[in-house]
Amino acid sequence: MNHPLTPETSDTPRAPGQRLPLSERTRLSPEAVAEIRAVAAKYPEKLAGTLPALYIAQREFGFLSLAAMKEVAAALEVPEGHVFGVATFYTMFKQEPTGRFHLQVCTNLCCALNGANELLRKVAARTGAEPGRGPSPDGMWSLEEVECLASCGSAPCLQVNESVFDEFVDEAKLETILDACRRGDYSPWGE
Protein backbone atom coordinates (compact mmCIF):
# COMPACT_ATOMS: atom_id res chain seq x y z
CA MET A 1 0.00 0.00 0.00
CA ASN A 2 1.34 3.36 -0.99
CA HIS A 3 1.62 6.07 1.56
CA PRO A 4 -1.60 8.09 1.26
CA LEU A 5 0.34 11.11 0.12
CA THR A 6 2.29 9.41 -2.63
CA PRO A 7 1.33 11.28 -5.79
CA GLU A 8 -0.86 9.27 -8.10
CA THR A 9 0.86 8.52 -11.38
CA SER A 10 -0.50 6.81 -14.42
CA ASP A 11 2.12 4.04 -14.30
CA THR A 12 0.92 2.92 -10.87
CA PRO A 13 -0.69 -0.41 -11.68
CA ARG A 14 -4.27 -0.54 -10.54
CA ALA A 15 -6.93 -3.17 -10.79
CA PRO A 16 -9.91 -2.43 -13.00
CA GLY A 17 -12.53 -0.47 -11.19
CA GLN A 18 -10.03 1.02 -8.84
CA ARG A 19 -11.06 4.42 -10.06
CA LEU A 20 -7.94 4.83 -12.13
CA PRO A 21 -9.48 7.40 -14.44
CA LEU A 22 -10.69 9.55 -11.57
CA SER A 23 -7.66 9.25 -9.36
CA GLU A 24 -5.44 10.30 -12.24
CA ARG A 25 -7.18 13.62 -12.39
CA THR A 26 -5.20 16.47 -11.01
CA ARG A 27 -7.67 19.26 -11.73
CA LEU A 28 -11.20 19.85 -10.57
CA SER A 29 -13.71 20.36 -13.35
CA PRO A 30 -14.88 23.97 -13.83
CA GLU A 31 -18.36 22.87 -12.74
CA ALA A 32 -17.00 21.53 -9.49
CA VAL A 33 -15.05 24.72 -8.83
CA ALA A 34 -18.21 26.74 -9.46
CA GLU A 35 -20.15 24.44 -7.15
CA ILE A 36 -17.54 24.83 -4.42
CA ARG A 37 -17.61 28.62 -4.67
CA ALA A 38 -21.40 28.66 -4.65
CA VAL A 39 -21.66 26.48 -1.57
CA ALA A 40 -18.99 28.48 0.27
CA ALA A 41 -20.91 31.68 -0.44
CA LYS A 42 -23.94 30.30 1.40
CA TYR A 43 -22.18 30.48 4.75
CA PRO A 44 -21.08 33.60 6.66
CA GLU A 45 -17.41 32.78 6.07
CA LYS A 46 -15.92 31.03 3.05
CA LEU A 47 -13.79 28.80 5.27
CA ALA A 48 -17.04 27.01 6.17
CA GLY A 49 -17.04 25.78 2.60
CA THR A 50 -14.12 23.47 3.38
CA LEU A 51 -16.11 20.37 4.32
CA PRO A 52 -18.68 20.67 1.51
CA ALA A 53 -15.83 21.37 -0.94
CA LEU A 54 -13.97 18.27 0.14
CA TYR A 55 -17.11 16.22 -0.45
CA ILE A 56 -17.36 17.67 -3.95
CA ALA A 57 -13.70 16.94 -4.63
CA GLN A 58 -14.07 13.42 -3.27
CA ARG A 59 -16.96 12.87 -5.65
CA GLU A 60 -14.84 14.08 -8.58
CA PHE A 61 -11.57 12.36 -7.70
CA GLY A 62 -12.96 9.26 -6.01
CA PHE A 63 -10.82 10.02 -3.00
CA LEU A 64 -8.82 12.95 -1.66
CA SER A 65 -5.38 12.79 -3.16
CA LEU A 66 -2.92 15.54 -2.39
CA ALA A 67 -3.81 17.06 -5.75
CA ALA A 68 -7.48 17.09 -4.80
CA MET A 69 -6.73 18.90 -1.54
CA LYS A 70 -4.64 21.49 -3.37
CA GLU A 71 -7.42 22.08 -5.84
CA VAL A 72 -9.90 22.61 -3.01
CA ALA A 73 -7.56 25.10 -1.37
CA ALA A 74 -7.20 26.96 -4.66
CA ALA A 75 -10.93 27.00 -5.34
CA LEU A 76 -11.72 28.36 -1.88
CA GLU A 77 -8.62 30.56 -1.72
CA VAL A 78 -7.71 29.21 1.71
CA PRO A 79 -4.32 27.86 2.87
CA GLU A 80 -3.43 24.40 1.62
CA GLY A 81 -2.36 23.41 5.11
CA HIS A 82 -5.82 24.14 6.42
CA VAL A 83 -7.44 21.90 3.82
CA PHE A 84 -4.94 19.13 4.51
CA GLY A 85 -5.62 19.40 8.25
CA VAL A 86 -9.36 19.13 7.75
CA ALA A 87 -9.23 16.38 5.14
CA THR A 88 -7.09 14.20 7.39
CA PHE A 89 -9.18 14.83 10.52
CA TYR A 90 -12.48 13.36 9.39
CA THR A 91 -12.89 9.64 8.72
CA MET A 92 -15.32 10.06 5.84
CA PHE A 93 -12.72 11.78 3.72
CA LYS A 94 -10.84 8.96 2.04
CA GLN A 95 -7.18 9.37 1.30
CA GLU A 96 -6.99 6.17 -0.69
CA PRO A 97 -9.15 4.78 -3.47
CA THR A 98 -12.18 2.77 -2.45
CA GLY A 99 -13.87 0.04 -4.40
CA ARG A 100 -16.91 0.80 -6.51
CA PHE A 101 -18.91 -0.13 -3.47
CA HIS A 102 -17.56 0.95 -0.15
CA LEU A 103 -19.06 -1.35 2.48
CA GLN A 104 -19.11 -0.09 6.03
CA VAL A 105 -19.95 -2.37 8.93
CA CYS A 106 -20.53 -0.90 12.37
CA THR A 107 -18.87 -3.02 15.02
CA ASN A 108 -19.62 -0.79 17.97
CA LEU A 109 -21.19 -2.29 21.07
CA CYS A 110 -24.89 -2.51 20.10
CA CYS A 111 -24.09 -4.03 16.72
CA ALA A 112 -21.40 -6.29 18.21
CA LEU A 113 -23.94 -7.67 20.71
CA ASN A 114 -26.07 -8.67 17.73
CA GLY A 115 -23.44 -10.29 15.56
CA ALA A 116 -21.63 -7.46 13.78
CA ASN A 117 -18.28 -9.19 13.98
CA GLU A 118 -19.67 -12.25 12.20
CA LEU A 119 -21.23 -9.94 9.64
CA LEU A 120 -17.88 -8.26 9.07
CA ARG A 121 -16.22 -11.64 8.53
CA LYS A 122 -18.97 -12.72 6.15
CA VAL A 123 -18.70 -9.53 4.11
CA ALA A 124 -14.95 -10.01 3.88
CA ALA A 125 -15.37 -13.64 2.80
CA ARG A 126 -18.01 -12.81 0.19
CA THR A 127 -16.23 -9.86 -1.35
CA GLY A 128 -12.53 -10.51 -0.92
CA ALA A 129 -12.06 -7.09 0.63
CA GLU A 130 -10.36 -6.74 3.99
CA PRO A 131 -10.85 -3.78 6.36
CA GLY A 132 -8.09 -1.23 5.82
CA ARG A 133 -6.50 -3.17 2.97
CA GLY A 134 -7.89 -1.22 0.05
CA PRO A 135 -10.20 -2.49 -2.67
CA SER A 136 -10.76 -6.16 -3.47
CA PRO A 137 -8.68 -7.53 -6.38
CA ASP A 138 -11.56 -6.99 -8.80
CA GLY A 139 -11.93 -3.38 -7.68
CA MET A 140 -15.59 -3.87 -6.84
CA TRP A 141 -15.51 -3.74 -3.08
CA SER A 142 -13.76 -2.11 -0.21
CA LEU A 143 -14.56 -2.78 3.41
CA GLU A 144 -14.33 -0.60 6.47
CA GLU A 145 -15.10 -1.18 10.12
CA VAL A 146 -16.91 1.95 11.28
CA GLU A 147 -18.24 3.37 14.52
CA CYS A 148 -21.92 3.75 15.41
CA LEU A 149 -24.19 4.50 12.43
CA ALA A 150 -27.17 5.20 14.70
CA SER A 151 -28.98 2.03 13.71
CA CYS A 152 -28.57 0.30 17.06
CA GLY A 153 -32.19 -0.78 17.32
CA SER A 154 -32.03 -2.82 14.13
CA ALA A 155 -28.46 -4.05 14.47
CA PRO A 156 -26.35 -5.23 12.83
CA CYS A 157 -26.30 -2.71 10.03
CA LEU A 158 -24.38 -2.15 6.84
CA GLN A 159 -23.74 1.02 4.91
CA VAL A 160 -23.06 0.81 1.19
CA ASN A 161 -21.50 4.04 -0.07
CA GLU A 162 -24.02 6.48 1.40
CA SER A 163 -27.04 4.23 1.87
CA VAL A 164 -27.66 2.68 5.26
CA PHE A 165 -29.14 -0.79 5.46
CA ASP A 166 -30.41 -0.81 9.00
CA GLU A 167 -32.53 -3.90 8.75
CA PHE A 168 -31.07 -6.61 10.97
CA VAL A 169 -28.64 -7.59 8.22
CA ASP A 170 -28.26 -11.38 8.22
CA GLU A 171 -26.64 -13.65 5.66
CA ALA A 172 -29.61 -13.66 3.29
CA LYS A 173 -30.02 -9.90 3.40
CA LEU A 174 -26.31 -9.44 2.87
CA GLU A 175 -26.51 -11.56 -0.29
CA THR A 176 -29.48 -9.52 -1.55
CA ILE A 177 -27.61 -6.26 -0.97
CA LEU A 178 -24.42 -7.46 -2.64
CA ASP A 179 -26.42 -8.82 -5.59
CA ALA A 180 -28.18 -5.49 -5.99
CA CYS A 181 -24.78 -3.79 -6.12
CA ARG A 182 -23.51 -6.24 -8.73
CA ARG A 183 -26.59 -5.69 -10.84
CA GLY A 184 -26.07 -1.95 -10.68
CA ASP A 185 -29.18 -1.17 -8.64
CA TYR A 186 -27.14 1.19 -6.48
CA SER A 187 -24.88 3.93 -7.70
CA PRO A 188 -21.16 3.26 -7.41
CA TRP A 189 -19.06 5.37 -5.07
CA GLY A 190 -19.01 9.02 -5.99
CA GLU A 191 -21.81 8.88 -8.51
Place this chain on the structure above:
Amino acid sequence: MASIRVKPDPQRYSFDGLGSSQYPNLMLLGAGDLDNWTLRTYQNKWEGYRALKSALKMEPAAVTAEVKVSDLRGRGGAGFRTGMKWTFMPKDTPEKKLTRYVVCNADEGEPGTFKDRAILEYNPHQLIEGMVIAGWAMQCKAGFIYVRGEFGWLVDKLEAALQQAREAGYLGKNILGTGWDFDILTYRGAGAYICGEETALLNSLEGRRGEPRVKPPFPAQAGAFGKPTTVNNVETLAAVPAILRMGGANYAKLGTPGNTGTRIFSLSGHIKRPGLYELPLGLPLDFIMNDLAGGSSTGRKIKAVIPGGASAPMFDAKDFDCPMDFDSVKARGSMAGSGGIIVMDDSTCMVQVTLRLTHFYAHESCGQCTPCREGCNWMEMILDRIEHGTGRPDDLALLASLPPRIGMRTLCALGDAACGPVESAMQKFRAEFEHHIARKECLAKA
Protein backbone atom coordinates in the same frame (compact mmCIF):
# COMPACT_ATOMS: atom_id res chain seq x y z
CA MET B 1 -26.56 10.80 -4.32
CA ALA B 2 -27.77 8.94 -1.36
CA SER B 3 -31.25 7.60 -1.61
CA ILE B 4 -34.27 8.44 0.46
CA ARG B 5 -35.69 5.33 2.07
CA VAL B 6 -38.29 3.63 -0.07
CA LYS B 7 -38.74 0.34 1.75
CA PRO B 8 -40.61 0.03 5.05
CA ASP B 9 -38.41 0.83 7.99
CA PRO B 10 -37.77 -2.18 10.24
CA GLN B 11 -37.24 0.02 13.28
CA ARG B 12 -39.83 -0.03 16.07
CA TYR B 13 -41.19 3.38 16.96
CA SER B 14 -44.19 2.66 19.15
CA PHE B 15 -45.58 0.39 21.82
CA ASP B 16 -49.00 -0.36 23.28
CA GLY B 17 -50.31 2.77 24.90
CA LEU B 18 -48.18 5.32 23.04
CA GLY B 19 -50.36 8.33 22.33
CA SER B 20 -52.56 7.85 25.41
CA SER B 21 -52.69 10.52 28.11
CA GLN B 22 -50.35 8.38 30.17
CA TYR B 23 -47.75 8.10 27.41
CA PRO B 24 -48.23 11.15 25.21
CA ASN B 25 -46.61 11.08 21.82
CA LEU B 26 -45.07 14.50 21.30
CA MET B 27 -42.01 13.99 19.12
CA LEU B 28 -42.37 10.71 17.26
CA LEU B 29 -45.63 11.68 15.58
CA GLY B 30 -46.16 9.39 12.64
CA ALA B 31 -42.71 7.80 12.84
CA GLY B 32 -42.43 4.75 10.60
CA ASP B 33 -44.80 6.18 7.99
CA LEU B 34 -42.65 7.00 4.97
CA ASP B 35 -44.94 9.83 3.80
CA ASN B 36 -45.12 11.46 7.19
CA TRP B 37 -42.28 13.90 6.63
CA THR B 38 -44.04 16.27 4.25
CA LEU B 39 -45.28 19.70 5.21
CA ARG B 40 -48.81 18.78 4.23
CA THR B 41 -48.98 15.83 6.64
CA TYR B 42 -47.37 17.83 9.41
CA GLN B 43 -49.91 20.62 9.02
CA ASN B 44 -53.02 18.57 8.41
CA LYS B 45 -52.41 15.71 10.77
CA TRP B 46 -50.23 17.06 13.54
CA GLU B 47 -51.23 20.72 13.94
CA GLY B 48 -47.95 21.66 12.32
CA TYR B 49 -46.68 25.24 12.57
CA ARG B 50 -49.57 26.25 14.82
CA ALA B 51 -47.07 26.71 17.63
CA LEU B 52 -44.94 28.94 15.42
CA LYS B 53 -47.93 31.10 14.57
CA SER B 54 -48.75 31.61 18.23
CA ALA B 55 -45.09 32.16 19.13
CA LEU B 56 -44.72 34.91 16.56
CA LYS B 57 -47.63 36.74 18.20
CA MET B 58 -45.76 36.66 21.52
CA GLU B 59 -42.82 38.78 22.62
CA PRO B 60 -39.55 36.82 22.17
CA ALA B 61 -38.93 36.97 25.91
CA ALA B 62 -42.37 35.51 26.55
CA VAL B 63 -41.53 32.50 24.36
CA THR B 64 -38.36 31.89 26.36
CA ALA B 65 -40.39 32.30 29.55
CA GLU B 66 -42.84 29.62 28.36
CA VAL B 67 -39.96 27.22 27.71
CA LYS B 68 -38.64 28.05 31.19
CA VAL B 69 -42.04 27.22 32.70
CA SER B 70 -41.94 23.84 30.93
CA ASP B 71 -38.58 23.19 32.65
CA LEU B 72 -37.37 21.39 29.52
CA ARG B 73 -33.87 19.95 29.93
CA GLY B 74 -31.50 19.39 27.04
CA ARG B 75 -31.88 15.95 25.52
CA GLY B 76 -28.39 15.78 24.06
CA GLY B 77 -26.70 14.48 27.15
CA ALA B 78 -25.97 17.09 29.77
CA GLY B 79 -29.59 17.83 30.68
CA PHE B 80 -29.01 21.56 30.95
CA ARG B 81 -32.18 23.66 31.26
CA THR B 82 -33.07 24.89 27.78
CA GLY B 83 -34.93 28.05 28.84
CA MET B 84 -31.98 29.12 30.94
CA LYS B 85 -29.56 28.44 28.09
CA TRP B 86 -31.63 30.69 25.85
CA THR B 87 -31.43 33.56 28.36
CA PHE B 88 -27.61 33.46 28.20
CA MET B 89 -27.76 34.96 24.72
CA PRO B 90 -26.80 38.64 24.79
CA LYS B 91 -29.47 41.09 23.68
CA ASP B 92 -29.25 44.05 21.37
CA THR B 93 -28.44 47.38 22.94
CA PRO B 94 -29.33 50.76 21.45
CA GLU B 95 -25.68 51.18 20.43
CA LYS B 96 -25.05 47.69 19.14
CA LYS B 97 -27.09 45.28 17.06
CA LEU B 98 -25.82 41.74 17.35
CA THR B 99 -25.91 38.84 14.91
CA ARG B 100 -27.02 35.73 16.75
CA TYR B 101 -27.28 32.13 15.58
CA VAL B 102 -29.11 29.04 16.70
CA VAL B 103 -27.45 25.73 15.89
CA CYS B 104 -29.10 22.34 15.94
CA ASN B 105 -26.83 19.50 16.96
CA ALA B 106 -27.81 16.58 14.74
CA ASP B 107 -24.41 14.90 15.04
CA GLU B 108 -26.01 11.90 16.65
CA GLY B 109 -23.16 9.48 17.21
CA GLU B 110 -23.42 8.25 20.76
CA PRO B 111 -23.42 4.46 20.48
CA GLY B 112 -26.82 3.17 21.50
CA THR B 113 -28.71 6.30 20.45
CA PHE B 114 -30.81 6.62 17.30
CA LYS B 115 -33.59 8.99 18.24
CA ASP B 116 -32.51 12.14 16.36
CA ARG B 117 -32.37 10.14 13.19
CA ALA B 118 -36.05 9.22 13.58
CA ILE B 119 -37.02 12.87 14.07
CA LEU B 120 -34.97 13.91 11.04
CA GLU B 121 -36.41 11.14 8.95
CA TYR B 122 -40.07 11.26 9.90
CA ASN B 123 -40.69 14.59 11.57
CA PRO B 124 -38.24 17.11 10.13
CA HIS B 125 -40.85 19.88 10.14
CA GLN B 126 -41.26 19.67 13.89
CA LEU B 127 -37.51 20.25 14.23
CA ILE B 128 -37.68 23.13 11.74
CA GLU B 129 -40.65 24.64 13.58
CA GLY B 130 -38.82 24.32 16.90
CA MET B 131 -35.78 25.96 15.43
CA VAL B 132 -37.72 28.89 14.00
CA ILE B 133 -39.39 29.36 17.39
CA ALA B 134 -35.97 29.25 19.08
CA GLY B 135 -34.68 31.69 16.49
CA TRP B 136 -37.56 34.06 17.28
CA ALA B 137 -37.14 33.70 21.07
CA MET B 138 -33.45 34.61 20.81
CA GLN B 139 -33.89 36.94 17.80
CA CYS B 140 -31.39 35.03 15.70
CA LYS B 141 -30.41 35.85 12.17
CA ALA B 142 -30.01 32.29 10.96
CA GLY B 143 -29.99 28.70 12.05
CA PHE B 144 -27.66 25.86 11.16
CA ILE B 145 -28.47 22.18 11.38
CA TYR B 146 -25.21 20.27 11.74
CA VAL B 147 -25.94 16.74 10.58
CA ARG B 148 -23.44 13.94 10.94
CA GLY B 149 -21.75 12.89 7.72
CA GLU B 150 -23.20 9.38 7.74
CA PHE B 151 -26.68 10.93 7.49
CA GLY B 152 -26.02 12.25 3.99
CA TRP B 153 -29.28 10.65 2.88
CA LEU B 154 -31.14 12.53 5.60
CA VAL B 155 -29.60 15.86 4.58
CA ASP B 156 -31.32 15.48 1.21
CA LYS B 157 -34.63 14.91 2.95
CA LEU B 158 -34.04 17.79 5.33
CA GLU B 159 -33.24 20.11 2.43
CA ALA B 160 -36.51 19.11 0.78
CA ALA B 161 -38.39 19.83 4.01
CA LEU B 162 -36.65 23.19 4.41
CA GLN B 163 -37.64 24.10 0.87
CA GLN B 164 -41.27 23.25 1.63
CA ALA B 165 -41.12 25.46 4.71
CA ARG B 166 -39.60 28.30 2.69
CA GLU B 167 -42.31 28.06 0.08
CA ALA B 168 -44.98 28.16 2.78
CA GLY B 169 -43.46 31.31 4.26
CA TYR B 170 -42.23 29.73 7.52
CA LEU B 171 -38.63 30.47 6.61
CA GLY B 172 -36.93 33.24 4.70
CA LYS B 173 -37.78 36.93 4.56
CA ASN B 174 -40.56 38.51 6.60
CA ILE B 175 -41.81 35.30 8.21
CA LEU B 176 -45.61 35.33 8.46
CA GLY B 177 -45.68 39.10 8.12
CA THR B 178 -43.63 39.84 11.24
CA GLY B 179 -40.85 41.62 9.35
CA TRP B 180 -38.37 39.13 10.83
CA ASP B 181 -35.99 37.27 8.51
CA PHE B 182 -34.67 33.85 9.42
CA ASP B 183 -33.38 30.97 7.37
CA ILE B 184 -31.87 27.59 8.16
CA LEU B 185 -28.84 26.07 6.46
CA THR B 186 -27.76 22.47 6.74
CA TYR B 187 -24.16 21.48 7.22
CA ARG B 188 -22.89 17.97 6.78
CA GLY B 189 -20.16 16.66 9.07
CA ALA B 190 -17.71 14.06 7.88
CA GLY B 191 -17.44 11.35 10.48
CA ALA B 192 -16.16 12.53 13.82
CA TYR B 193 -17.89 11.64 17.08
CA ILE B 194 -16.22 14.57 18.78
CA CYS B 195 -18.28 16.99 16.68
CA GLY B 196 -21.22 16.20 18.95
CA GLU B 197 -19.44 18.31 21.55
CA GLU B 198 -20.82 21.79 21.03
CA THR B 199 -17.61 23.76 20.57
CA ALA B 200 -16.10 21.05 18.36
CA LEU B 201 -19.31 21.20 16.36
CA LEU B 202 -18.92 24.96 15.98
CA ASN B 203 -15.35 24.54 14.76
CA SER B 204 -16.50 21.94 12.27
CA LEU B 205 -19.36 24.18 11.15
CA GLU B 206 -16.79 26.87 10.42
CA GLY B 207 -14.96 24.42 8.18
CA ARG B 208 -12.20 23.57 10.62
CA ARG B 209 -10.99 20.44 12.35
CA GLY B 210 -13.55 19.36 14.93
CA GLU B 211 -11.50 20.13 17.99
CA PRO B 212 -13.24 21.41 21.12
CA ARG B 213 -12.53 25.01 22.08
CA VAL B 214 -11.30 26.42 25.33
CA LYS B 215 -14.20 27.77 27.38
CA PRO B 216 -14.74 30.65 28.09
CA PRO B 217 -15.75 32.23 25.82
CA PHE B 218 -18.91 30.16 25.88
CA PRO B 219 -20.91 29.80 22.65
CA ALA B 220 -23.44 32.34 23.94
CA GLN B 221 -20.67 34.95 23.85
CA ALA B 222 -18.67 33.80 20.84
CA GLY B 223 -20.01 30.75 19.04
CA ALA B 224 -20.45 30.05 15.35
CA PHE B 225 -18.40 32.46 13.24
CA GLY B 226 -17.55 34.37 16.42
CA LYS B 227 -21.19 35.37 17.01
CA PRO B 228 -23.40 34.59 20.00
CA THR B 229 -24.78 31.11 19.44
CA THR B 230 -26.99 28.61 21.17
CA VAL B 231 -26.53 24.93 20.38
CA ASN B 232 -29.49 22.63 21.07
CA ASN B 233 -30.05 18.96 20.38
CA VAL B 234 -32.56 17.80 17.74
CA GLU B 235 -34.88 16.29 20.33
CA THR B 236 -34.75 19.42 22.49
CA LEU B 237 -35.75 21.65 19.60
CA ALA B 238 -38.44 19.19 18.50
CA ALA B 239 -39.94 19.39 21.99
CA VAL B 240 -40.39 23.17 21.73
CA PRO B 241 -43.42 23.17 19.38
CA ALA B 242 -45.05 20.54 21.60
CA ILE B 243 -44.49 22.76 24.63
CA LEU B 244 -46.10 25.75 22.96
CA ARG B 245 -49.00 23.64 21.69
CA MET B 246 -49.90 22.28 25.12
CA GLY B 247 -48.53 25.13 27.24
CA GLY B 248 -45.41 25.07 29.35
CA ALA B 249 -47.30 24.38 32.59
CA ASN B 250 -49.03 21.34 31.12
CA TYR B 251 -45.75 20.02 29.74
CA ALA B 252 -44.20 20.41 33.18
CA LYS B 253 -46.87 18.09 34.59
CA LEU B 254 -45.41 15.23 32.55
CA GLY B 255 -42.53 13.33 34.09
CA THR B 256 -41.36 14.24 37.56
CA PRO B 257 -40.65 17.66 39.09
CA GLY B 258 -37.29 18.88 37.83
CA ASN B 259 -37.29 16.22 35.10
CA THR B 260 -40.27 17.17 33.03
CA GLY B 261 -41.74 16.06 29.76
CA THR B 262 -41.16 13.05 27.58
CA ARG B 263 -37.96 11.85 26.06
CA ILE B 264 -37.16 9.26 23.46
CA PHE B 265 -35.34 6.25 24.86
CA SER B 266 -33.41 4.17 22.36
CA LEU B 267 -33.37 0.49 23.36
CA SER B 268 -30.81 -1.82 21.84
CA GLY B 269 -28.63 -4.83 22.57
CA HIS B 270 -30.04 -8.06 23.96
CA ILE B 271 -33.59 -6.83 24.14
CA LYS B 272 -36.69 -8.51 22.73
CA ARG B 273 -38.28 -5.41 21.23
CA PRO B 274 -35.52 -2.93 20.46
CA GLY B 275 -36.52 0.45 19.16
CA LEU B 276 -37.55 3.92 20.23
CA TYR B 277 -39.79 4.49 23.21
CA GLU B 278 -41.08 7.98 23.85
CA LEU B 279 -41.86 8.03 27.55
CA PRO B 280 -42.36 10.53 30.35
CA LEU B 281 -39.21 10.89 32.42
CA GLY B 282 -38.98 9.03 35.70
CA LEU B 283 -40.28 5.56 34.76
CA PRO B 284 -38.23 2.75 36.31
CA LEU B 285 -35.62 1.11 34.09
CA ASP B 286 -36.90 -2.41 34.69
CA PHE B 287 -40.43 -1.36 33.71
CA ILE B 288 -39.12 0.04 30.41
CA MET B 289 -36.89 -2.96 29.77
CA ASN B 290 -39.15 -5.79 30.83
CA ASP B 291 -42.73 -4.58 30.61
CA LEU B 292 -42.47 -2.40 27.52
CA ALA B 293 -39.58 -3.90 25.59
CA GLY B 294 -40.21 -7.52 26.52
CA GLY B 295 -37.06 -8.34 28.50
CA SER B 296 -34.01 -10.03 27.11
CA SER B 297 -34.03 -11.29 23.55
CA THR B 298 -32.06 -14.41 24.36
CA GLY B 299 -34.14 -15.64 27.27
CA ARG B 300 -31.12 -15.24 29.51
CA LYS B 301 -30.84 -13.01 32.53
CA ILE B 302 -29.96 -9.38 31.94
CA LYS B 303 -26.59 -8.74 33.52
CA ALA B 304 -25.74 -5.13 32.77
CA VAL B 305 -27.35 -2.07 31.28
CA ILE B 306 -25.82 1.14 30.01
CA PRO B 307 -28.52 3.67 30.84
CA GLY B 308 -27.60 6.74 28.80
CA GLY B 309 -25.51 5.99 25.75
CA ALA B 310 -22.04 4.47 25.64
CA SER B 311 -20.47 7.19 27.79
CA ALA B 312 -22.67 6.46 30.78
CA PRO B 313 -21.24 4.21 33.51
CA MET B 314 -22.89 0.78 33.53
CA PHE B 315 -25.62 -0.42 35.84
CA ASP B 316 -25.72 -3.91 37.27
CA ALA B 317 -28.87 -5.68 38.51
CA LYS B 318 -29.08 -3.76 41.77
CA ASP B 319 -29.76 -0.53 39.88
CA PHE B 320 -32.39 -1.84 37.48
CA ASP B 321 -35.11 -0.19 39.58
CA CYS B 322 -33.64 3.25 38.92
CA PRO B 323 -36.18 5.84 37.71
CA MET B 324 -35.02 7.01 34.31
CA ASP B 325 -34.63 10.73 34.75
CA PHE B 326 -31.60 13.00 34.86
CA ASP B 327 -31.34 13.36 38.64
CA SER B 328 -32.12 9.77 39.66
CA VAL B 329 -29.65 8.24 37.22
CA LYS B 330 -27.01 10.71 38.36
CA ALA B 331 -27.68 9.81 41.99
CA ARG B 332 -26.86 6.18 41.13
CA GLY B 333 -23.50 7.22 39.74
CA SER B 334 -24.30 7.15 36.05
CA MET B 335 -25.91 9.62 33.68
CA ALA B 336 -29.14 9.79 31.71
CA GLY B 337 -27.12 11.14 28.80
CA SER B 338 -28.71 10.77 25.43
CA GLY B 339 -31.28 8.18 26.50
CA GLY B 340 -29.61 5.23 24.82
CA ILE B 341 -30.30 2.10 26.85
CA ILE B 342 -27.99 -0.78 25.92
CA VAL B 343 -28.99 -4.12 27.40
CA MET B 344 -26.54 -6.99 27.89
CA ASP B 345 -27.42 -10.50 29.00
CA ASP B 346 -25.31 -12.77 31.20
CA SER B 347 -23.47 -14.34 28.26
CA THR B 348 -21.75 -11.03 27.57
CA CYS B 349 -18.08 -10.77 28.43
CA MET B 350 -17.66 -7.44 30.17
CA VAL B 351 -13.97 -7.31 29.34
CA GLN B 352 -14.84 -7.47 25.68
CA VAL B 353 -17.55 -4.82 26.11
CA THR B 354 -15.18 -2.49 27.91
CA LEU B 355 -12.51 -3.05 25.30
CA ARG B 356 -14.94 -2.29 22.46
CA LEU B 357 -16.10 0.93 24.09
CA THR B 358 -12.56 1.99 24.93
CA HIS B 359 -11.49 1.29 21.37
CA PHE B 360 -14.24 3.67 20.28
CA TYR B 361 -13.02 6.49 22.52
CA ALA B 362 -9.39 5.93 21.58
CA HIS B 363 -10.44 6.10 17.92
CA GLU B 364 -12.60 9.19 18.36
CA SER B 365 -10.33 11.22 20.63
CA CYS B 366 -9.52 14.34 18.64
CA GLY B 367 -5.94 14.25 19.90
CA GLN B 368 -5.86 17.76 21.26
CA CYS B 369 -5.42 17.01 24.97
CA THR B 370 -2.67 14.62 26.00
CA PRO B 371 -4.52 12.86 28.85
CA CYS B 372 -7.33 11.78 26.54
CA ARG B 373 -5.23 11.06 23.44
CA GLU B 374 -2.63 8.99 25.28
CA GLY B 375 -4.79 7.75 28.15
CA CYS B 376 -7.49 6.23 25.97
CA ASN B 377 -4.87 4.40 23.95
CA TRP B 378 -3.24 3.09 27.10
CA MET B 379 -6.58 1.86 28.43
CA GLU B 380 -7.28 0.15 25.13
CA MET B 381 -3.85 -1.47 25.08
CA ILE B 382 -4.20 -2.86 28.60
CA LEU B 383 -7.74 -4.09 27.98
CA ASP B 384 -6.67 -5.67 24.72
CA ARG B 385 -3.97 -7.56 26.58
CA ILE B 386 -6.42 -8.78 29.24
CA GLU B 387 -9.00 -9.79 26.65
CA HIS B 388 -6.52 -11.72 24.56
CA GLY B 389 -5.00 -13.71 27.38
CA THR B 390 -1.76 -11.84 27.86
CA GLY B 391 -2.89 -9.76 30.82
CA ARG B 392 -0.47 -9.32 33.69
CA PRO B 393 -1.34 -9.57 37.36
CA ASP B 394 -0.72 -5.86 37.94
CA ASP B 395 -2.75 -4.76 34.89
CA LEU B 396 -5.90 -4.10 36.89
CA ALA B 397 -4.10 -1.69 39.18
CA LEU B 398 -2.48 -0.03 36.18
CA LEU B 399 -5.82 0.25 34.40
CA ALA B 400 -7.49 1.64 37.50
CA SER B 401 -4.80 4.31 37.78
CA LEU B 402 -5.64 5.80 34.39
CA PRO B 403 -9.17 7.26 34.71
CA PRO B 404 -8.23 9.65 37.52
CA ARG B 405 -5.47 10.96 35.29
CA ILE B 406 -7.80 11.50 32.31
CA GLY B 407 -11.10 12.59 33.82
CA MET B 408 -11.55 16.33 34.39
CA ARG B 409 -8.17 17.02 32.82
CA THR B 410 -9.33 17.58 29.27
CA LEU B 411 -11.01 20.42 27.40
CA CYS B 412 -14.18 18.49 26.69
CA ALA B 413 -16.08 15.60 28.21
CA LEU B 414 -14.80 12.88 25.86
CA GLY B 415 -12.06 12.00 28.31
CA ASP B 416 -14.55 11.65 31.13
CA ALA B 417 -16.85 9.66 28.88
CA ALA B 418 -14.08 7.19 28.11
CA CYS B 419 -13.48 6.63 31.82
CA GLY B 420 -17.12 5.86 32.66
CA PRO B 421 -17.29 2.38 31.11
CA VAL B 422 -13.83 1.36 32.37
CA GLU B 423 -14.36 2.46 35.94
CA SER B 424 -17.88 1.08 36.25
CA ALA B 425 -17.07 -2.26 34.62
CA MET B 426 -14.00 -2.79 36.78
CA GLN B 427 -15.95 -1.93 39.90
CA LYS B 428 -19.05 -3.99 39.16
CA PHE B 429 -17.62 -6.92 37.22
CA ARG B 430 -14.14 -7.16 38.65
CA ALA B 431 -14.26 -10.94 38.89
CA GLU B 432 -14.48 -11.20 35.11
CA PHE B 433 -11.34 -9.14 34.67
CA GLU B 434 -9.48 -11.18 37.27
CA HIS B 435 -10.64 -14.42 35.70
CA HIS B 436 -9.42 -13.24 32.31
CA ILE B 437 -5.97 -12.50 33.67
CA ALA B 438 -5.64 -15.64 35.77
CA ARG B 439 -7.27 -18.21 33.47
CA LYS B 440 -6.96 -16.49 30.09
CA GLU B 441 -10.62 -17.12 29.33
CA CYS B 442 -14.04 -15.54 29.78
CA LEU B 443 -15.95 -16.05 32.99
CA ALA B 444 -19.15 -15.40 31.07
CA LYS B 445 -19.62 -18.35 28.75
CA ALA B 446 -22.36 -18.20 26.19
